[in-house]
Each structure stands twice: as structure tokens, then as C-alpha cells.
Amino acid sequence: MRILVTGGCGFIGSNFIRYILQHYKPAYMTNVDALTYAGNLANLDGVVEEHGERYEFFQADIANADQMDTLLHEEQFYAIINFAAESHVDRSINSPQNFIHTNVVGTSVLLQTPPAGTASSVSSRSRPMKFTVR
Numbered sequence: 001m002r003i004l005v006t007g008g009c010g011f012i013g014s015n016f017i018r019y020i021l022q023h024y025k026p027a028y029m030t031n032v033d034a035l036t037y038a039g040n041l042a043n044l045d046g047v048v049e050e051h052g053e054r055y056e057f058f059q060a061d062i063a064n065a066d067q068m069d070t071l072l073h074e075e076q077f078y079a080i081i082n083f084a085a086e087s088h089v090d091r092s093i094n095s096p097q098n099f100i101h102t103n104v105v106g107t108s109v110l111l112q113t114p115p116a117g118t119a120s121s122v123s124s125r126s127r128p129m130k131f132t133v134r
């Protein structure tokens with residue numbers, strides 16, 4: 001079972017990744033993060049050393065439909081957990097474009113991109129679940 005986490009280098013996402021890898025042994029985690037001012041690779045220090053191939057990282061923007069389309073067709077994810085966000089309220093007031101880009105456009109890209117395994121040719125598989133956090 002592979003789970004896609006977006007914004008996994010932020011506060012909530014990095015703790016979520018650590019928790020799942022530690023407590024749900026069959027799970028594999030893919031982290032997609034644009035590494036904005038809020039993202040910090042150091043939040044996941046030691047994860048590769050501890051969990052090896054169960055964790056992988058891609059630097060990408062969730063609002064980039066081509067990148068998300070490629071990723072979602074390369075791997076079949078059991079679930080998408082969307083933590084990628086402009087989470088600082090003050091910044092979203094001063095710079096609403098960034099908020100709209102990630103929280104609105106990015107979320108809609110994730111919702112609109114059909115995950116692998118949902119094409120009509122793969123009718124025997126159930127549709128992966130999606131969760132979003134706002």
C-alpha cells in the first residue's frame with residue numbers, strides 16, 4: 001500500500017509521514033513538496049536511513065497539472081493526503097495569489113487528476129480514497 005502525502009516537509013505532513021512509517025509497517029510513503037519557505041527537508045532527517053525504500057521524495061508543485069498527472073499515472077496510490085498549503089493566515093492576506101495557487105488550484109488539480117487504476121481498462125480495482133485537509 002503506497003500513500004501519497006503532499007506538503008510532507010511541513011509541520012503536519014512530516015509528523016504524519018513519521019507516524020505512518022513507524023506504526024503501519026506495510027505502508028509506503030511518497031512525499032511531494034515544493035519546498036516553499038515553509039518546507040524543510042530537515043523535518044524528515046533520518047527517515048531514509050530508518051525506513052529505506054518505504055519512503056521517497058519528489059520536489060514538485062501540486063498546482064502543476066503535468067507533474068501531478070505523471071506522478072499519479074506512474075504509481076497507484078491507495079490514498080492521497082493533501083497537506084500542501086499556504087498555511088500562514090497573515091501571508092495569505094498579504095499575498096492571496098500564493099494561497100489561491102496552492103490551496104485552490106493545487107487542490108483542484110489533485111481532485112481532477114484520475115489516479116492510476118481508475119481507467120475503464122482497470123475496472124476490477126476499487127477507486128483509491130482521497131482525503132484533503134484544509
Ligand SMILES: NC(=O)c1ccc[n+]([C@@H]2O[C@H](COP(=O)([O-])OP(=O)(O)OC[C@H]3O[C@@H](n4cnc5c(N)ncnc54)[C@H](O)[C@@H]3O)[C@@H](O)[C@H]2O)c1
Binds near residue numbers: 006035087106133
Ligand atoms: N499546523 C497546525 O496546527 C494545523 C492544524 C490543523 C490543520 N492544519 C492544516 O494542515 C495543513 C498543513 O499545515 P502545516 O502546519 O503542516 O503547514 P506548513 O506551512 O508547515 O507546511 C506546508 C507545506 O506545504 C508545502 N507546499 C506549499 N505550497 C506547495 C505547493 N504548491 N506544492 C507542493 N507543496 C507545497 C510547503 O513547502 C510546506 O512543506 C494546512 O492545510 C493546515 O491548514 C494545520
